[in-house]
Amino acid sequence: MAPSSRRLATEVTLPVPESGDPVVVELGPGTGAFTGLIQELLGGRGHHLAVEINPRLASSLAERFPRVQVLNDEAAALPRLLAERGLGVADAVISGLPWASLDLTTQRTTLDSVRRSLAPQGAFTTFGYVHATYLSSARRFRRMLGSSFEEVVPGRTVWGNLPPAFVYHARRPRPRLAPATLDLLVAQVGARAAASTGMRF
Template sequence: MSFFTEFVRDPRTVSAVAPSSPALSDVAAAVVPRTGSPVVVELGPGTGAITAAIQRRLRGQGRHIAVEINPRFAHQLAARHPAVEVVHADATDLPGVLAQRGLSQADVVVSGLPWAAFTASHQRNLLSAVLDVLPPHGAFATFAYVHTRWAPPARRLLRSLQSRFDEVLTGRTVWANLPPALVYHCRRPMADMSPGLMSARERGDMVQIR
């Protein structure tokens, strides 16, 4: 009910009517290593469904930083998960968020952001922020809803991921989610591209979608 209330208040930043299911959360969090002490950043944690899955994989190790733009979600998340460093901020400020905490990189970034609801420029800014903090061995995971997978914003996102990561794997459809979704697991980030180095196809998307 809390999630649905926030969706009604601001559907631009809360694009689903319910939190991610445990099944989807486990698939999204699968990029988090079970060993070592990784730095894991979570973008758009909402009420904490994926947060809980990440915490289970970390098992008290490493560092988990959750960046949430919704102040009510951020407050609730901090209360539910005291081991998580919850930051009320915009995900596009990710490099600055980490710098304030003495970090320049994250080993893994897991996103619950509503990419299909974002403009082309906002998607680029978010991906640039992610790439700015991922080292060559870094990994990124995000998901897309099946019913929006073929819409222009979702197709643009997938092409952007494929042009910015050496490996992009599309997971199986998680039907036990409302709505059904699939996860993109991305590894080995490549150098971010400036607008002048964007592919002709991406530039064409910008002209058509704006």
């Protein structure tokens, strides 16, 4: 896969606040395709945390973007990482994680960490590749998004990306639910999506 394009980066970074001193978290920044644009949008304001599990990539990012707090850790540790820095909750979480390639447990724990780390009016964006839409893991992640957030809106396809991709815009994180209730909600979201699109989720 090629690094994400500027067009995709523009779509993914839409929730970065235009004013104030926001807390913006980037998960899985990789080679920094979104990092530079987030820095441009912040213009020296607020806090920008980039959580990267690969130590080599984390080191490279820290050298290239000295104003970014690059943390070599897993995305699921986000609530702890914010608390350790006295930041409370994030105003925006922007993800470059390959959700469709993650197993069920990792998807669930990581997305739950995102949900718990967002401010009530915060926003979460991530992207998926068009060709992977029909993978069972990708459909499962879409159901999890619907059970974790009250509003989930898929953006238009970014054909200028290689491969073509689209962005999920999620807002209003739901309260934490018991596992059994969460599983039921995930199933209901999948059923509603299948009924409205004719697809099996």
